[in-house]
Amino acid sequence: MDIAKRHGLKVVEDAAQGVMAAYKGRALGSIGNLGAYSFHETKNVISGEGGALLVNDPALAVRAEIIREKGTDRGRFFRGEVDKYTWQEVGSSFLPGELIAAFLCAQLEEAERITNHRLDIWQRYHALLEPLEAKGLLRRPIVPDDCQHNAHMYYVLLAPEIDRQNVLNELKRNEIFSVFHYVPLHSSPAGKRYGRTQGGLEMTTMQSERLVRLPLWVDLTAEQQEHVVKVLNNAIG
Structure with missing residues (x-):
């Protein structure tokens, strides 16, 4: 991270297999500006497919949510932060279905x-x-x-x-x-x-x-x- 800071770079941490692992006391996925977990069926904690984006830099949180919400600020609308939601930038549908989310929730609890x-x-x-x-x-x-x-x-x-x-x-x-x-x-x-x-x-x-x-x-x-x-x-x- 020190090298990245010196050169003005953002770090996306590939922690796909790193759930419940740590480096120097810090959970994997929490070290970079962004971290990524995988819940693919071959991982320790699974939902069949899919994963999670860990946003460790508050400045990136709003954009991450917009990209997840098909490029819209729908999340801000539901929280009452804007009076209507509109298309803001390129995005896609990255939300898991309820069955997958429920399965993953049970895995995370264990x-x-x-x-x-x-x-x-x-x-x-x-x-x-x-x-x-x-x-x-x-x-x-x-x-x-x-x-x-x-x-x-x-x-x-x-x-x-x-x-x-x-x-x-x-x-x-x-x-x-x-x-x-x-x-x-x-x-x-x-x-x-x-x-x-x-x-x-x-x-x-x-x-x-x-x-x-x-x-x-x-x-x-x-x-x-x-x-x-x-x-x-x-x-x-």
Whole structure:
């Protein structure tokens, strides 16, 4: 944020997966001038689709509301701040339906419990995989002391000599769904077309080719986790 202030820039914070996580005591989504949460079905707190815009700069609040209200000042009209509402600028309909909102409300009420349960699952993976890390077969996630994560995912970085696809195939053969996460943006079609890079980003590419995400959801049992780790151990040990 200091860099942005020095150059007169606004920061839009992508906190899509960051609900109930924090950096240096501040909730993710509350650091930038604007923050964005996702409630897609793959996130910790869900409504199927949709998300939320967090407006941390009061100067942007009115415009954000107008854009949400199809480009009109309808919200100000309902609050009695104007005698009629009119089209102010470009906007769209970003309001969730009542059923989606009700579903999300129930999720938000349980957000702390959901997060704590996911953290328990995350910590169990972390303990079970310590012996494999000690053997140099993989690296577990590293969480800095000033960060509070929300257990959105658990991943490992396989040792460079291990063939990731063989590991994924073995997990799949044992009916364990595991994926390797996103293709690095700089090597994606849109990244090549619109992006700019400094150098070849070889380290990014190398790390992306080693990453494996393990199953993690709120109903995952300890026995299922032990099975996942056993199969993973057989695949790489």
